Amino acid sequence: MGHRSWLAAIPPYAWLLVFFLFPFVLVAKLSVSHTVLAIPPYAPTLDLSRGAAGVRDFIGGLSGDTYRRLGQDHLYLAAYLSSLKVAAISTALLLLVGYPMAYGMARASPRSRTLLLMAVILPFWTSFLIRVYAWIAILKPEGLLNLVLSWLHFGPVEILNTPTAVYIGVVYSYLPFMVLPLYAALEKLDPTLLEAAADLGATPWRAFWRVTFPLSRPGVAAGSLLCFIPIVGEFVIPDLLGGPQSLMIGRTIWTEFFANRDWPSASAVAIVLLATLTLPILAYQHQQARALEGRR
Amino acid sequence: MRRGPSWFNIASVGLGLAFLYLPIVLLVAYSFNAGRLVTVWSGFSTRWYAALIEDEEMRDAAWITLRVGLISASAATVLGTLAAVGLVRGGLFRGRLLFAGMIYAPLVMPEVIMGLSLLLLFVALGQARGFWTLTAAHTTFTLCYVAVVVQARLVDFDRSLEEAAQDLGCPPWRTFLTVTLPNIAPAVAAGWMLAFTLSLDDLVVASFTSGPGATTLPMRIYSQVRLGVSPEINAVCTLLIGAVALGVALWGLVGRARTRAPV
Secondary structure, three states, X not given: OOHHHHHHHHHHHHHHHHHHHHHHHHHHHHHOXXXXXXXXXXXXXXOHHHOHHHHHHHHHHOOOHHHXXXXXXXXXXXXXXXXXXXXXXXXXXXXXXXXXXXXXXXXXXXXXXXXXXXXXXXXXXXOHHHHHHXXXXXXXXXXXHHHHXXXXXXXXXXXXOOHHHHHHHHHHHHHHHHXXXXXXXXXXXXXXXXXXXXXXXXXHHHHHHHHHHHHOHHHHHHHHHHHHHHHHOOOXXXXXXXXXXXXXXXXXXXXXXXXXXXXXXXXXXXXHHHHHHHHHHHHHHHHHHHHHHHHO | OOOOOOHHHHHHHHXXXXXXXXXXXXXXXXXXXXXXXXXXXXXXXXXXXXXXXXXXXXXXXXXXXXXXXXXXXHHHHHHHHHHHHHHHHOOOOOOHHHXXXXXXXXXXXXXXXXXXXXXXXXXXXXXXXXXXXXXXXXXXXXXXXXXXXXXHHHHHOOHHHHHHHHHOOOOHHXXXXXXXXXXXXXXXXXXXXXXXXXXXXXXXHHHHHXXXXXXXXXXXXXXXXXXXXXXXXXXXXXXHHHHHHHHHHHHHHHOOOOOOOOO
16 A cells, blocks of 8 residues: 555544543643532533633633642542552562463463463453452452351451452452563563573573563563553552542542542542653553564 | 473463452352352352343343444444554654554553543533443544554565555555455454453443443443442353353454454
Protein backbone atom coordinates (compact mmCIF):
# COMPACT_ATOMS: atom_id res chain seq x y z
CA MET A 1 0.00 0.00 0.00
CA GLY A 2 1.45 3.27 -1.05
CA HIS A 3 2.36 6.43 0.72
CA ARG A 4 -1.27 7.24 1.37
CA SER A 5 -1.80 4.53 3.96
CA TRP A 6 -1.92 7.20 6.63
CA LEU A 7 -5.43 7.97 5.36
CA ALA A 8 -6.53 4.78 7.14
CA ALA A 9 -5.74 6.49 10.43
CA ILE A 10 -8.32 9.24 9.92
CA PRO A 11 -11.46 7.49 11.27
CA PRO A 12 -9.82 6.11 14.44
CA TYR A 13 -7.93 9.38 14.87
CA ALA A 14 -11.18 11.35 14.76
CA TRP A 15 -12.88 8.86 17.09
CA LEU A 16 -10.12 9.09 19.68
CA LEU A 17 -10.00 12.88 19.51
CA VAL A 18 -13.71 13.03 20.31
CA PHE A 19 -13.99 10.17 22.80
CA PHE A 20 -10.58 10.15 24.42
CA LEU A 21 -8.76 13.49 24.21
CA PHE A 22 -11.66 15.95 24.31
CA PRO A 23 -13.18 14.36 27.46
CA PHE A 24 -9.92 15.11 29.30
CA VAL A 25 -10.34 18.77 28.43
CA LEU A 26 -13.78 18.53 30.02
CA VAL A 27 -12.37 16.91 33.15
CA ALA A 28 -9.77 19.68 33.40
CA LYS A 29 -12.47 22.32 32.93
CA LEU A 30 -14.79 20.78 35.48
CA SER A 31 -12.01 20.56 38.05
CA VAL A 32 -11.98 24.38 38.20
CA SER A 33 -15.76 24.72 38.50
CA HIS A 34 -18.03 25.04 41.53
CA THR A 35 -20.32 22.40 42.93
CA VAL A 36 -23.99 23.35 42.83
CA LEU A 37 -27.19 21.53 43.57
CA ALA A 38 -28.38 21.17 40.01
CA ILE A 39 -28.26 18.87 37.06
CA PRO A 40 -25.49 18.72 35.97
CA PRO A 41 -24.18 19.42 39.48
CA TYR A 42 -21.60 22.06 38.66
CA ALA A 43 -21.29 25.68 37.57
CA PRO A 44 -20.43 27.52 35.45
CA THR A 45 -21.51 25.79 32.31
CA LEU A 46 -20.29 27.07 28.99
CA ASP A 47 -23.25 28.61 27.19
CA LEU A 48 -22.11 29.31 23.65
CA SER A 49 -25.54 30.41 22.51
CA ARG A 50 -24.97 33.68 24.39
CA GLY A 51 -21.85 34.43 22.40
CA ALA A 52 -18.95 36.37 23.91
CA ALA A 53 -20.93 37.20 27.06
CA GLY A 54 -21.41 33.49 27.70
CA VAL A 55 -17.71 32.83 27.35
CA ARG A 56 -16.86 35.77 29.66
CA ASP A 57 -19.26 34.58 32.36
CA PHE A 58 -17.84 31.12 32.04
CA ILE A 59 -14.22 32.17 32.46
CA GLY A 60 -15.11 34.55 35.28
CA GLY A 61 -16.79 31.73 37.14
CA LEU A 62 -13.78 29.42 37.16
CA SER A 63 -11.87 28.96 40.38
CA GLY A 64 -9.03 27.04 41.92
CA ASP A 65 -11.09 26.22 45.01
CA THR A 66 -11.24 22.48 44.43
CA TYR A 67 -7.47 22.25 44.16
CA ARG A 68 -7.00 24.39 47.26
CA ARG A 69 -9.35 22.05 49.10
CA LEU A 70 -7.42 19.07 47.75
CA GLY A 71 -4.21 20.50 49.19
CA GLN A 72 -5.75 21.20 52.58
CA ASP A 73 -7.64 17.97 53.12
CA HIS A 74 -5.22 15.36 54.40
CA LEU A 75 -7.56 12.59 53.37
CA TYR A 76 -6.77 13.18 49.69
CA LEU A 77 -3.04 13.27 50.25
CA ALA A 78 -3.26 10.10 52.33
CA ALA A 79 -5.23 8.39 49.57
CA TYR A 80 -2.63 9.37 46.94
CA LEU A 81 0.26 8.19 49.04
CA SER A 82 -1.39 4.95 49.99
CA SER A 83 -2.29 4.25 46.33
CA LEU A 84 1.31 4.80 45.28
CA LYS A 85 2.51 2.64 48.15
CA VAL A 86 0.11 -0.19 47.32
CA ALA A 87 1.07 -0.02 43.64
CA ALA A 88 4.81 0.00 44.37
CA ILE A 89 4.69 -2.89 46.84
CA SER A 90 2.34 -4.88 44.60
CA THR A 91 4.61 -4.40 41.59
CA ALA A 92 7.56 -5.65 43.63
CA LEU A 93 5.54 -8.66 44.80
CA LEU A 94 4.42 -9.33 41.23
CA LEU A 95 8.03 -9.34 40.05
CA LEU A 96 8.92 -11.69 42.88
CA VAL A 97 6.14 -14.14 41.97
CA GLY A 98 6.09 -13.57 38.21
CA TYR A 99 9.79 -13.72 37.43
CA PRO A 100 10.44 -17.30 38.60
CA MET A 101 7.24 -18.33 36.87
CA ALA A 102 8.17 -16.74 33.54
CA TYR A 103 11.69 -18.12 33.88
CA GLY A 104 10.42 -21.62 34.47
CA MET A 105 8.08 -21.32 31.49
CA ALA A 106 10.90 -20.16 29.24
CA ARG A 107 12.96 -23.21 30.23
CA ALA A 108 10.22 -25.72 29.51
CA SER A 109 10.20 -27.75 26.30
CA PRO A 110 8.71 -25.90 23.28
CA ARG A 111 5.58 -28.07 23.38
CA SER A 112 4.76 -27.50 27.00
CA ARG A 113 5.67 -23.83 26.57
CA THR A 114 2.67 -23.28 24.30
CA LEU A 115 0.42 -25.03 26.80
CA LEU A 116 1.79 -23.08 29.74
CA LEU A 117 1.35 -19.84 27.83
CA MET A 118 -2.29 -20.72 27.21
CA ALA A 119 -2.70 -21.56 30.88
CA VAL A 120 -1.43 -18.13 31.92
CA ILE A 121 -3.50 -16.27 29.31
CA LEU A 122 -6.77 -18.06 30.09
CA PRO A 123 -7.46 -16.41 33.49
CA PHE A 124 -6.59 -13.11 31.84
CA TRP A 125 -9.68 -13.59 29.65
CA THR A 126 -12.00 -14.19 32.58
CA SER A 127 -13.58 -11.23 34.28
CA PHE A 128 -11.66 -9.18 36.79
CA LEU A 129 -14.76 -8.89 38.93
CA ILE A 130 -15.23 -12.66 39.03
CA ARG A 131 -11.63 -13.28 40.00
CA VAL A 132 -11.86 -10.78 42.83
CA TYR A 133 -15.18 -12.22 43.94
CA ALA A 134 -13.63 -15.68 44.12
CA TRP A 135 -11.25 -14.42 46.80
CA ILE A 136 -14.03 -13.13 49.04
CA ALA A 137 -15.29 -16.67 49.61
CA ILE A 138 -11.77 -17.79 50.46
CA LEU A 139 -10.70 -14.93 52.71
CA LYS A 140 -13.83 -14.10 54.68
CA PRO A 141 -13.82 -14.98 58.41
CA GLU A 142 -15.88 -18.15 57.98
CA GLY A 143 -14.28 -18.71 54.57
CA LEU A 144 -12.34 -21.55 53.04
CA LEU A 145 -8.92 -20.40 54.21
CA ASN A 146 -9.98 -20.43 57.86
CA LEU A 147 -11.66 -23.78 57.32
CA VAL A 148 -8.37 -25.27 56.15
CA LEU A 149 -6.45 -23.54 58.94
CA SER A 150 -8.77 -24.93 61.60
CA TRP A 151 -8.22 -28.45 60.26
CA LEU A 152 -4.52 -27.84 60.63
CA HIS A 153 -5.17 -26.56 64.17
CA PHE A 154 -4.18 -23.00 63.45
CA GLY A 155 -6.12 -20.12 64.82
CA PRO A 156 -8.45 -18.21 62.54
CA VAL A 157 -6.91 -15.29 60.67
CA GLU A 158 -8.72 -12.15 59.66
CA ILE A 159 -7.69 -11.18 56.14
CA LEU A 160 -10.77 -9.90 54.34
CA ASN A 161 -11.14 -6.13 54.73
CA THR A 162 -7.45 -5.66 55.50
CA PRO A 163 -4.58 -4.35 53.33
CA THR A 164 -3.31 -7.94 53.04
CA ALA A 165 -6.47 -8.88 51.15
CA VAL A 166 -5.88 -5.98 48.75
CA TYR A 167 -2.33 -7.18 48.07
CA ILE A 168 -3.51 -10.74 47.48
CA GLY A 169 -6.24 -9.53 45.13
CA VAL A 170 -3.91 -7.22 43.20
CA VAL A 171 -1.13 -9.79 42.80
CA TYR A 172 -3.66 -12.38 41.75
CA SER A 173 -5.41 -10.17 39.20
CA TYR A 174 -2.31 -8.66 37.64
CA LEU A 175 -0.08 -11.74 37.56
CA PRO A 176 -0.69 -12.51 33.84
CA PHE A 177 0.14 -8.88 32.97
CA MET A 178 3.52 -9.35 34.63
CA VAL A 179 4.30 -12.88 33.46
CA LEU A 180 3.60 -12.34 29.74
CA PRO A 181 6.11 -9.52 29.05
CA LEU A 182 8.71 -11.24 31.24
CA TYR A 183 8.21 -14.50 29.38
CA ALA A 184 8.48 -12.72 26.02
CA ALA A 185 11.84 -11.31 27.07
CA LEU A 186 13.18 -14.52 28.64
CA GLU A 187 12.12 -16.74 25.77
CA LYS A 188 14.39 -14.87 23.39
CA LEU A 189 17.41 -15.37 25.62
CA ASP A 190 20.24 -17.18 23.85
CA PRO A 191 21.19 -20.22 26.01
CA THR A 192 24.75 -20.27 24.69
CA LEU A 193 25.36 -17.04 26.58
CA LEU A 194 24.77 -18.86 29.86
CA GLU A 195 26.99 -21.73 28.73
CA ALA A 196 29.71 -19.23 27.91
CA ALA A 197 29.33 -17.67 31.33
CA ALA A 198 29.57 -21.11 32.96
CA ASP A 199 32.64 -22.00 30.89
CA LEU A 200 34.29 -18.83 32.07
CA GLY A 201 33.70 -19.92 35.64
CA ALA A 202 30.60 -18.01 36.65
CA THR A 203 28.37 -19.64 39.24
CA PRO A 204 24.72 -20.03 38.11
CA TRP A 205 23.72 -17.29 40.56
CA ARG A 206 26.32 -14.89 39.19
CA ALA A 207 25.46 -15.83 35.60
CA PHE A 208 21.83 -15.03 36.34
CA TRP A 209 22.57 -11.57 37.68
CA ARG A 210 25.22 -10.72 35.10
CA VAL A 211 23.60 -12.23 31.98
CA THR A 212 19.97 -13.30 32.32
CA PHE A 213 18.59 -10.45 34.36
CA PRO A 214 20.16 -7.59 32.37
CA LEU A 215 18.92 -9.13 29.12
CA SER A 216 15.39 -9.47 30.50
CA ARG A 217 15.27 -5.83 31.57
CA PRO A 218 12.88 -4.72 28.76
CA GLY A 219 10.42 -7.35 30.01
CA VAL A 220 10.84 -6.20 33.59
CA ALA A 221 10.20 -2.60 32.56
CA ALA A 222 7.16 -3.44 30.42
CA GLY A 223 5.62 -5.73 33.04
CA SER A 224 6.21 -3.30 35.90
CA LEU A 225 4.69 -0.32 34.08
CA LEU A 226 1.80 -2.40 32.79
CA CYS A 227 0.97 -3.31 36.38
CA PHE A 228 1.99 -0.22 38.34
CA ILE A 229 -0.04 2.38 36.40
CA PRO A 230 -3.49 0.74 36.54
CA ILE A 231 -2.96 -0.45 40.13
CA VAL A 232 -2.56 3.16 41.31
CA GLY A 233 -6.09 3.90 40.07
CA GLU A 234 -7.55 0.51 40.98
CA PHE A 235 -11.13 0.58 42.23
CA VAL A 236 -12.71 -2.89 42.28
CA ILE A 237 -10.06 -4.66 44.36
CA PRO A 238 -9.81 -2.19 47.27
CA ASP A 239 -13.56 -1.75 47.21
CA LEU A 240 -14.43 -5.43 47.48
CA LEU A 241 -11.46 -6.81 49.43
CA GLY A 242 -10.08 -3.84 51.35
CA GLY A 243 -13.05 -3.00 53.49
CA PRO A 244 -14.53 0.41 54.17
CA GLN A 245 -11.35 1.90 55.61
CA SER A 246 -9.16 1.06 52.63
CA LEU A 247 -7.99 4.32 51.17
CA MET A 248 -7.14 4.39 47.49
CA ILE A 249 -7.47 7.17 45.00
CA GLY A 250 -9.59 5.29 42.46
CA ARG A 251 -12.07 4.69 45.23
CA THR A 252 -11.96 8.33 46.30
CA ILE A 253 -12.93 9.43 42.78
CA TRP A 254 -15.77 6.91 42.75
CA THR A 255 -17.09 8.04 46.14
CA GLU A 256 -16.82 11.76 45.34
CA PHE A 257 -18.66 11.13 42.13
CA PHE A 258 -21.38 8.65 42.99
CA ALA A 259 -21.92 9.07 46.74
CA ASN A 260 -21.10 12.75 47.34
CA ARG A 261 -22.08 13.93 43.85
CA ASP A 262 -19.20 16.35 44.00
CA TRP A 263 -18.20 16.30 40.34
CA PRO A 264 -15.63 19.13 40.48
CA SER A 265 -13.73 17.45 43.32
CA ALA A 266 -13.81 14.08 41.56
CA SER A 267 -12.41 15.77 38.45
CA ALA A 268 -9.68 17.56 40.36
CA VAL A 269 -8.65 14.30 42.02
CA ALA A 270 -8.59 12.64 38.59
CA ILE A 271 -6.47 15.43 37.10
CA VAL A 272 -3.90 15.18 39.90
CA LEU A 273 -3.85 11.40 39.50
CA LEU A 274 -3.33 11.78 35.77
CA ALA A 275 -0.50 14.26 36.34
CA THR A 276 1.13 11.78 38.73
CA LEU A 277 0.87 9.02 36.14
CA THR A 278 2.00 11.04 33.12
CA LEU A 279 5.64 10.12 33.55
CA PRO A 280 5.09 6.35 33.89
CA ILE A 281 2.61 6.42 30.99
CA LEU A 282 5.12 8.20 28.74
CA ALA A 283 7.79 5.72 29.82
CA TYR A 284 5.46 2.87 28.89
CA GLN A 285 4.74 4.35 25.45
CA HIS A 286 8.43 4.91 24.82
CA GLN A 287 9.13 1.32 25.82
CA GLN A 288 6.39 -0.07 23.56
CA ALA A 289 7.50 2.01 20.58
CA ARG A 290 11.09 0.82 21.06
CA ALA A 291 10.03 -2.82 21.30
CA LEU A 292 8.09 -2.47 18.05
CA GLU A 293 10.98 -0.71 16.27
CA GLY A 294 13.25 -3.53 17.34
CA ARG A 295 11.06 -6.07 15.53
CA ARG A 296 10.78 -4.11 12.36
CA MET B 1 18.33 -23.17 27.40
CA ARG B 2 19.53 -26.67 26.89
CA ARG B 3 19.52 -28.12 30.37
CA GLY B 4 16.06 -29.26 31.33
CA PRO B 5 14.00 -27.35 33.84
CA SER B 6 15.20 -27.69 37.43
CA TRP B 7 12.93 -28.57 40.35
CA PHE B 8 12.87 -24.89 41.18
CA ASN B 9 11.50 -24.05 37.70
CA ILE B 10 8.85 -26.72 37.95
CA ALA B 11 7.84 -25.67 41.45
CA SER B 12 7.55 -21.98 40.60
CA VAL B 13 5.44 -22.63 37.50
CA GLY B 14 3.33 -25.20 39.32
CA LEU B 15 2.69 -23.01 42.33
CA GLY B 16 2.01 -20.01 40.12
CA LEU B 17 -0.58 -21.87 38.10
CA ALA B 18 -2.16 -23.31 41.26
CA PHE B 19 -2.44 -19.78 42.61
CA LEU B 20 -4.09 -18.65 39.37
CA TYR B 21 -6.55 -21.50 39.12
CA LEU B 22 -7.47 -22.55 42.67
CA PRO B 23 -9.86 -19.65 43.38
CA ILE B 24 -11.62 -20.15 40.05
CA VAL B 25 -11.96 -23.91 40.62
CA LEU B 26 -13.42 -23.33 44.09
CA LEU B 27 -15.85 -20.74 42.74
CA VAL B 28 -17.08 -23.14 40.06
CA ALA B 29 -17.34 -26.04 42.52
CA TYR B 30 -19.45 -24.09 45.00
CA SER B 31 -21.89 -23.00 42.31
CA PHE B 32 -23.09 -26.63 42.43
CA ASN B 33 -23.50 -26.60 46.20
CA ALA B 34 -26.98 -27.48 47.46
CA GLY B 35 -26.77 -25.22 50.51
CA ARG B 36 -26.89 -21.47 50.68
CA LEU B 37 -23.52 -21.20 52.40
CA VAL B 38 -20.58 -20.87 50.11
CA THR B 39 -18.19 -22.60 52.51
CA VAL B 40 -20.10 -25.66 53.70
CA TRP B 41 -20.54 -28.40 51.13
CA SER B 42 -24.01 -29.91 51.42
CA GLY B 43 -24.34 -31.97 48.28
CA PHE B 44 -24.47 -31.50 44.53
CA SER B 45 -27.31 -29.50 43.08
CA THR B 46 -28.10 -27.31 40.11
CA ARG B 47 -30.76 -25.34 41.95
CA TRP B 48 -28.83 -22.06 41.67
CA TYR B 49 -28.77 -22.38 37.91
CA ALA B 50 -32.50 -22.96 37.94
CA ALA B 51 -32.92 -19.88 40.12
CA LEU B 52 -30.83 -17.96 37.63
CA ILE B 53 -33.09 -18.80 34.71
CA GLU B 54 -36.01 -17.43 36.73
CA ASP B 55 -34.15 -14.23 37.48
CA GLU B 56 -35.46 -11.75 34.93
CA GLU B 57 -33.12 -8.92 35.94
CA MET B 58 -30.10 -11.14 35.36
CA ARG B 59 -31.46 -12.26 32.01
CA ASP B 60 -32.01 -8.68 30.88
CA ALA B 61 -28.55 -7.69 32.03
CA ALA B 62 -27.00 -10.62 30.18
CA TRP B 63 -28.81 -9.68 26.97
CA ILE B 64 -27.70 -6.04 27.17
CA THR B 65 -24.11 -7.06 27.93
CA LEU B 66 -24.07 -9.37 24.95
CA ARG B 67 -25.43 -6.76 22.56
CA VAL B 68 -23.06 -4.04 23.76
CA GLY B 69 -20.19 -6.51 23.43
CA LEU B 70 -21.05 -7.57 19.89
CA ILE B 71 -21.58 -4.05 18.56
CA SER B 72 -18.65 -2.39 20.34
CA ALA B 73 -16.23 -5.22 19.52
CA SER B 74 -17.13 -5.05 15.83
CA ALA B 75 -16.81 -1.27 15.68
CA ALA B 76 -13.55 -1.42 17.65
CA THR B 77 -12.15 -4.06 15.28
CA VAL B 78 -12.77 -1.90 12.22
CA LEU B 79 -11.37 1.25 13.84
CA GLY B 80 -8.50 -0.56 15.53
CA THR B 81 -7.41 -2.32 12.34
CA LEU B 82 -7.47 0.99 10.45
CA ALA B 83 -5.45 2.56 13.25
CA ALA B 84 -2.85 -0.23 13.06
CA VAL B 85 -2.54 0.16 9.28
CA GLY B 86 -2.12 3.92 9.66
CA LEU B 87 0.51 3.51 12.36
CA VAL B 88 2.59 0.81 10.69
CA ARG B 89 2.22 1.68 7.01
CA GLY B 90 1.42 5.36 7.10
CA GLY B 91 4.96 6.63 7.55
CA LEU B 92 5.63 9.72 9.63
CA PHE B 93 2.45 11.64 8.98
CA ARG B 94 1.64 14.85 10.83
CA GLY B 95 0.20 14.18 14.26
CA ARG B 96 1.43 10.60 14.38
CA LEU B 97 2.96 11.04 17.81
CA LEU B 98 -0.33 12.20 19.32
CA PHE B 99 -2.13 9.38 17.55
CA ALA B 100 0.25 6.72 18.88
CA GLY B 101 -0.11 8.27 22.31
CA MET B 102 -3.88 8.03 22.18
CA ILE B 103 -3.58 4.35 21.15
CA TYR B 104 -1.23 3.32 23.96
CA ALA B 105 -2.55 5.50 26.80
CA PRO B 106 -5.93 3.74 27.27
CA LEU B 107 -4.12 0.40 27.75
CA VAL B 108 -2.76 1.56 31.09
CA MET B 109 -5.12 4.44 31.93
CA PRO B 110 -6.96 3.80 35.22
CA GLU B 111 -10.53 2.87 34.35
CA VAL B 112 -11.96 5.34 36.82
CA ILE B 113 -10.46 8.22 34.84
CA MET B 114 -11.67 6.82 31.52
CA GLY B 115 -15.17 6.41 32.91
CA LEU B 116 -15.32 9.85 34.49
CA SER B 117 -14.06 11.65 31.38
CA LEU B 118 -16.46 9.83 29.06
CA LEU B 119 -19.37 10.56 31.35
CA LEU B 120 -18.53 14.27 31.28
CA LEU B 121 -18.45 14.13 27.49
CA PHE B 122 -21.95 12.68 27.34
CA VAL B 123 -23.24 15.22 29.84
CA ALA B 124 -21.66 18.06 27.85
CA LEU B 125 -23.23 16.74 24.66
CA GLY B 126 -26.58 16.58 26.42
CA GLN B 127 -26.74 12.90 25.59
CA ALA B 128 -28.83 10.79 27.98
CA ARG B 129 -26.77 7.85 29.20
CA GLY B 130 -27.81 4.37 28.18
CA PHE B 131 -27.15 1.64 25.68
CA TRP B 132 -25.44 3.74 23.01
CA THR B 133 -23.24 5.81 25.28
CA LEU B 134 -22.05 2.57 26.86
CA THR B 135 -21.36 1.06 23.43
CA ALA B 136 -19.39 4.14 22.35
CA ALA B 137 -17.37 4.05 25.57
CA HIS B 138 -16.51 0.39 25.13
CA THR B 139 -15.57 0.95 21.49
CA THR B 140 -13.17 3.68 22.59
CA PHE B 141 -11.02 1.68 24.96
CA THR B 142 -11.21 -1.68 23.19
CA LEU B 143 -10.19 -0.25 19.80
CA CYS B 144 -6.77 0.47 21.29
CA TYR B 145 -6.29 -3.19 22.25
CA VAL B 146 -7.27 -4.25 18.72
CA ALA B 147 -4.84 -1.73 17.26
CA VAL B 148 -1.96 -3.08 19.35
CA VAL B 149 -2.69 -6.73 18.51
CA VAL B 150 -3.05 -6.05 14.76
CA GLN B 151 -0.05 -3.75 14.77
CA ALA B 152 2.18 -6.53 16.13
CA ARG B 153 1.10 -8.74 13.24
CA LEU B 154 1.54 -6.03 10.61
CA VAL B 155 5.08 -5.30 11.74
CA ASP B 156 6.01 -8.96 11.24
CA PHE B 157 4.23 -9.23 7.92
CA ASP B 158 6.45 -9.17 4.83
CA ARG B 159 5.85 -5.88 3.13
CA SER B 160 7.28 -6.95 -0.23
CA LEU B 161 4.07 -8.92 -0.89
CA GLU B 162 2.11 -5.67 -0.83
CA GLU B 163 4.70 -3.95 -2.98
CA ALA B 164 4.59 -6.78 -5.50
CA ALA B 165 0.82 -6.47 -5.78
CA GLN B 166 1.11 -2.74 -6.32
CA ASP B 167 3.86 -3.13 -8.91
CA LEU B 168 1.49 -5.40 -10.79
CA GLY B 169 -1.02 -2.58 -10.88
CA CYS B 170 -3.28 -3.43 -7.97
CA PRO B 171 -4.89 -0.34 -6.44
CA PRO B 172 -4.15 0.26 -2.72
CA TRP B 173 -7.56 -0.67 -1.34
CA ARG B 174 -7.58 -3.90 -3.32
CA THR B 175 -4.07 -4.71 -2.18
CA PHE B 176 -5.33 -4.28 1.35
CA LEU B 177 -8.36 -6.52 0.83
CA THR B 178 -6.65 -9.29 -1.16
CA VAL B 179 -3.12 -9.35 0.25
CA THR B 180 -2.90 -7.61 3.60
CA LEU B 181 -6.21 -8.50 5.21
CA PRO B 182 -6.01 -12.28 4.65
CA ASN B 183 -2.54 -12.24 6.16
CA ILE B 184 -3.45 -10.29 9.25
CA ALA B 185 -6.85 -11.99 9.64
CA PRO B 186 -5.84 -14.14 12.65
CA ALA B 187 -4.74 -11.02 14.52
CA VAL B 188 -7.91 -9.16 13.52
CA ALA B 189 -10.01 -12.06 14.82
CA ALA B 190 -7.96 -12.23 18.02
CA GLY B 191 -8.47 -8.49 18.40
CA TRP B 192 -12.23 -8.89 18.06
CA MET B 193 -12.29 -11.61 20.71
CA LEU B 194 -10.19 -9.53 23.04
CA ALA B 195 -12.44 -6.51 22.53
CA PHE B 196 -15.54 -8.62 23.09
CA THR B 197 -14.28 -10.12 26.37
CA LEU B 198 -13.06 -6.75 27.62
CA SER B 199 -16.50 -5.30 26.97
CA LEU B 200 -18.17 -8.28 28.66
CA ASP B 201 -15.97 -7.88 31.75
CA ASP B 202 -16.01 -4.15 32.21
CA LEU B 203 -17.56 -2.78 35.38
CA VAL B 204 -15.99 0.62 36.03
CA VAL B 205 -16.39 2.34 32.65
CA ALA B 206 -19.88 0.86 32.33
CA SER B 207 -20.94 2.21 35.74
CA PHE B 208 -20.03 5.75 34.63
CA THR B 209 -21.35 5.67 31.09
CA SER B 210 -24.45 3.51 31.31
CA GLY B 211 -27.91 4.72 32.24
CA PRO B 212 -30.92 3.39 34.13
CA GLY B 213 -32.22 1.22 31.29
CA ALA B 214 -28.91 -0.41 30.48
CA THR B 215 -27.54 -2.30 33.47
CA THR B 216 -24.89 -4.79 32.39
CA LEU B 217 -24.12 -8.16 33.93
CA PRO B 218 -20.96 -7.00 35.73
CA MET B 219 -22.92 -4.06 37.18
CA ARG B 220 -25.63 -6.42 38.39
CA ILE B 221 -23.08 -8.85 39.82
CA TYR B 222 -21.23 -6.03 41.54
CA SER B 223 -24.33 -4.68 43.27
CA GLN B 224 -25.15 -8.18 44.53
CA VAL B 225 -21.58 -8.97 45.59
CA ARG B 226 -21.61 -5.86 47.79
CA LEU B 227 -24.46 -7.47 49.72
CA GLY B 228 -22.45 -10.65 50.22
CA VAL B 229 -21.42 -13.92 48.65
CA SER B 230 -24.21 -16.09 47.29
CA PRO B 231 -24.25 -19.32 45.30
CA GLU B 232 -26.38 -17.67 42.64
CA ILE B 233 -23.54 -15.29 41.83
CA ASN B 234 -21.21 -18.29 41.71
CA ALA B 235 -23.54 -19.76 39.12
CA VAL B 236 -23.53 -16.60 36.93
CA CYS B 237 -19.76 -16.40 37.21
CA THR B 238 -19.42 -20.07 36.27
CA LEU B 239 -21.51 -19.53 33.16
CA LEU B 240 -19.37 -16.54 32.18
CA ILE B 241 -16.14 -18.47 32.78
CA GLY B 242 -17.57 -21.38 30.80
CA ALA B 243 -18.42 -19.11 27.87
CA VAL B 244 -14.92 -17.63 27.83
CA ALA B 245 -13.24 -21.03 28.17
CA LEU B 246 -15.38 -22.38 25.35
CA GLY B 247 -14.49 -19.42 23.15
CA VAL B 248 -10.79 -19.81 23.80
CA ALA B 249 -10.93 -23.59 23.24
CA LEU B 250 -12.80 -23.16 19.94
CA TRP B 251 -10.29 -20.55 18.98
CA GLY B 252 -7.43 -22.94 19.68
CA LEU B 253 -9.09 -25.74 17.70
CA VAL B 254 -10.21 -23.78 14.68
CA GLY B 255 -7.41 -21.32 14.26
CA ARG B 256 -4.26 -22.71 15.79
CA ALA B 257 -3.39 -19.24 14.61
CA ARG B 258 -0.71 -17.52 16.55
CA THR B 259 -2.62 -15.14 18.74
CA ARG B 260 -0.54 -12.56 20.42
CA ALA B 261 -0.98 -11.38 23.94
CA PRO B 262 -1.83 -7.68 23.96
CA VAL B 263 1.47 -6.74 25.49
